[in-house]
Amino acid sequence: MIKRSDSAFFWEERDIMAFANSPWVVQLFYAFQDDRYLYMVMEYMPGGDLVNLMSNYDVPEKWARFYTAEVVLALDAIHSMGFIHRDVKPDNMLLDKSGHLKLADFGTCMKMNKEGMVRCDTAVGTPDYISPEVLKSQGGDGYYGRECDWWSVGVFLYEMLVGDTPFYADSLVGTYSKIMNHKNSLTFPDDNDISKEAKNLICAFLTDREVRLGRNGVEEIKRHLFFKNDQWAWETLRDTVAPVVPDLSSDIDTSNFDDLEEDKGDEETFPIPKAFVGNQLPFVGFTYYSNRRYLSSANPNDNRSSPNVDKSLGNQRRNLESTVSQIEKEKMLLQHRINEYQRKAEQENEKRRNVENEVSTLKDQLEDLKKVSQNSQLANEKLAQLQKQLEEANDLLRTESDTAVRLRKSHTEMSKSISQLESLNRELQERNRILENSKTQTDKDYYQLQAVLEAERRDRGHDSEMIGDLQEMEKKLKEEREAREKAENRVVQIEKQCSMLDVDLKQSQQKLEHLTENKERMEDEVKNLSLQLEQESNKRLLLQNELKTQAFEADNLKGLEKQMKQEINTLLEAKRLLEFELAQLTKETLATQLDLAETKAESEQLARGLLEEQYFELSQESKKAASRNRQEITDKDHAVSRLEETNSMLTKDIELLRKENEELTDKMRRAEEEYKLKKEEEISNLKAAFEKNINTERTLKTQAVNKLAEIMNRKDFKIDRKKANTQDLRKKEKENRKLQLELNQEREKFNQMVVKHQKELNDMQAYVVVSSKKILFYNDEQDKEQSNPSMVLDIE
Structure with missing residues (x-):
């Protein structure tokens, strides 16, 4: 790796495959190294590459559209990660077991x-697929963007439709000259039927970078007319059936790959240097272990055997990367949960607001009723309060005269005590200042001693932290081994589940036959439910009549x-x-008492006996009048209490009637809601x-159609047909016609089934709409009756 010119890009290749998390990129499971090589264990793609597919089949434009769309999405995933591929070609496009495409070989990414x-400043890529701006960068200052990848996509599309690259020449110089003169050298063969949309897309890719399609984003590529079709959409491309699904005998089938010849050359041997050279330093931390581990290590104790510093650092980096990836996944899960909880909280807040509004209206109604019942109670309470106020006024007149004398005495005593307290307060403030000064000095000494203690504790804690780190490392090793064992068990379980799924597929095909029978049964049940709905509507009319009678009785009670x-x-x-009369009598008695007091002061000695007799008579008359008033008040109170009892009885009767009305409405609502829920579940x-x-x-039909098209597009089939005799040709033509007829019949059957199912869905949707409108109409009428039952009676 040190001798290679692209050795600086091994980190990009490792990071893209390890952290892409995209269905369009081949995943990396393990990365490790020895003294001579770097090793990367990647996802196995049993379908082979697109070079193998193009060598076995004549690719029609329909297939080319599908694979070009998948390449566009794969490159968009790499560009969104911040990388440029720079070596897009069919050799780096691999097919998985379902026939879908994934990109590989990211050693040239930047x-x-x-x-x-x-x-x-170097030209990177394969000569036939390299773009002009990358070619110009050789020996100069190359400055280009992601548009160089879209050039390679145009070359790839041309190769699928024509069978050869557009700028092929016998020498590299000829190829490079054609690429630089692409405006004149790009031509299409006359004998090949290529649509105008495909030619337009190829020309839009194979042009100057300033006007190349895709320079403003991938959306302008998606909007091109070449990609318009009725079979797939950009969002569901990964879920559609691929044009060619590889036939695999097992999970490790390698029939779609060429056999590699063993390198029989002598291995290079270098003398082991005695001094430290540092050849392995660029690859420190290259080791990687994915969370998805399908195979266990042969010897788990190998990690402990090497005492080298490089490997220990690599293990530490590996652990850190695994923890970072786990934390990022947990972060994404937590963010998703937070969004769901926020959405649920908003829904609950809306429900709570609606409930609070309903509660507030009910509270207002209750308060109105309470006010009516409390008016009578307030009258009694006012009478009692007035009597208490009369008695309290008399007591206050007596106590105020006594308190005035006491307050004068206490005022003189308080003035003396205040002066004494002020002198004591001054002495205490002086003592407090002295104590605060001594406290500050003790605090300073305390902080100094505490700093010394913390320094000593840190020295001791550092040693204990080193021991704790070692123990945590051992725990992490144990946890990783346990996770590895769990992953192996999980693989076994997944294989069992796959076998179970095969059995479920067969069972589901049998269930399809039973579904048609269940459909007819469900239609009968729908008819029965409609009859039940009519019966419930009749019951509802009877309940409405009962509500009318109860409302009439409520009106009489209100009267x-x-x-x-x-x-x-x-x-x-x-x-x-x-x-009012009692108050006037009390005023008159007070006035007579004042007159008597004045006459007593003037002629106390002359007519004392006469005045005492008059005062005695007047007091007796006032007592008699007060007793009469009290008897009248008690009689009135008894009458008021009787009226209150009758009023409370009437209010209780009204409340009972309202409760019965509410229970009936709740029963009606529950019945309608249960019917609605049952109906919606069935539908x-x-x-x-x-x-x-x-x-x-649809999937079965598309697979059958694709299989027939795959057989028709095989090159072996066409070559054998040329070599055969006339009789064989006739037989094969007949077979071809039969296959075409069967294909057309299958298409017609499929279209008829789609139309039939679509009609049934439309009918069911129309029935759901009609039933929902009826239920809404009944609910609106019921809400009107609950809000104002008297108005409903007047209208009817």
Whole structure:
């Protein structure tokens, strides 16, 4: 590797295959090294490369469109990682077991700068596929971008359709001169039927880099008319059936690859230098182990055997890379979960808002009802409060006179105590200042001692951390071994699952026959459900009639409630008049008491006995009047309590009626929701079954069509037909006609099945729409009845 001119790019090749995580790039599982070589264990692609496919088949334009589209997506994945491939050719395009394409050989890749460009002074790539701007960089200051890869795609498309590269010559000089003079040297053969769209795309690729297709992004390539078709889309290209699916006898079938000749030359032997040379330093950390490990190591103790510093550093880097990759995967999973939780939280917030709005409306209704019931209670409470205020006013008149005398005495005593406290406060402040100064000095001494202790603890902790790191390294080694064993067990389980899936495929084909029978049964069940819906609608009409009667009774109860309120208001007015008369009597008694006090002061000695007799009589009259007023108030209170009891009974009856109404509406809603859910589940199941049938039939038909086309496009088939006799030719022509007729019949059957299933889906969708409209209509009517039942009665 040191002697090679491209030895600086082995890191790019390793990193792209290890961290691409793309279905269009060959994955790397292991990377390791010895004293002479670097080794990379990659994903096995049993379909071979596109050179093998083009040598066995005459590639039609339909196939060329498919493989060119996959190459475009593969190059877009590499460009999005920030690399340019610079060696795009059929040898580096491999096919997996399903016939889909993946790119390989990233030894010539180079990292782009921020502007998406690369600076290089050597021409890198294969001569027939190299672009003019890369060719100009030889011996100069080459500066180009990702458009050099699109040039190679144009050469690849031309080679598939024509059978040879567009700038082929007998010598390298001739090839390079044709590439530099591509405007005049690019021609198409007359005997080859190539569409205008394909020629336009090839010319758009094989042009100057300033106007080359793809310079502004991959989207302008995707929009080209050459890629328009009815068989696949860009988003589902990986899921479609490939034109050629390789026939494999086992997982390790190598029939699609050429046999490699063993290199019988003598191996180079170099004397081992005695001094340290540092030849392995560029490859420190090259070792890589993927999380997907299909094979276990032969000797797990080999990692411990080498005491070299290089290998220990490589192991450390490997562990760090594995932890980084795991952390990145966990980060992506956490980000995905956070987005899902945020979406769920927003949905729950919307539901919560709707519920809160409904709760607020219900609370308003409850408050209105409570206000009606509390009006009567407030009247009683006001009476009690007024009586308490009368008693409290009399008590306050007595206590205020006593408190005034006490406050004067306490004021003099407090003024003396305040002066004493101020003197004590001054002494305490001086003591506090002295204590704070001593505290600051002790804090400084404490911090100095603490710093000394921390320094000693750090010296001791450093040694303990080194021991802990060694123990953690041993734990990580154990965990990696356990993970390796788990991966091996998982491989065995996956193989078992594959065998089970084969059995499931056979069972699914048998289930297809039963699905048609289940379909007829489901149609009968749909009819039965429609009859049940009509019965439930009749029940709903009966419930509506019951609601009307209950609403009429509620209106009568409301009228009774209004009458009771009027009677309560009249009683309250009578109560207010009695309270006003009582207040006037108390005022008159106070006035008479004041007059008596003044007469006592003037003529206390003359008519003391007369005044005492008059005062006694007046006090008796006031007591009699107060007792009369109290009896009248008690009578009124009894009447009010009776009215309140009747009012509470009426409110309870109203609440019971409302609860019954709500229960009936809830039952109706639940019945409708259950019917709706059952209907949607049945329809979704039928729809899923039909879609599965259509998809399986499509894949089977496309595979059969592709297989027939593959047989027709084989070169061996065409060569044998030329060499055969006239009778053989006639037989083969008859067979060809039969195959074409069978192919046309299969296509017609497939189209008829698609039309049939499409009609059935349209019918089911129309039925779902009609049933959903009916359910929405019933729900709207029910909501109107719940919001204002009296209006519904008036309308009807």
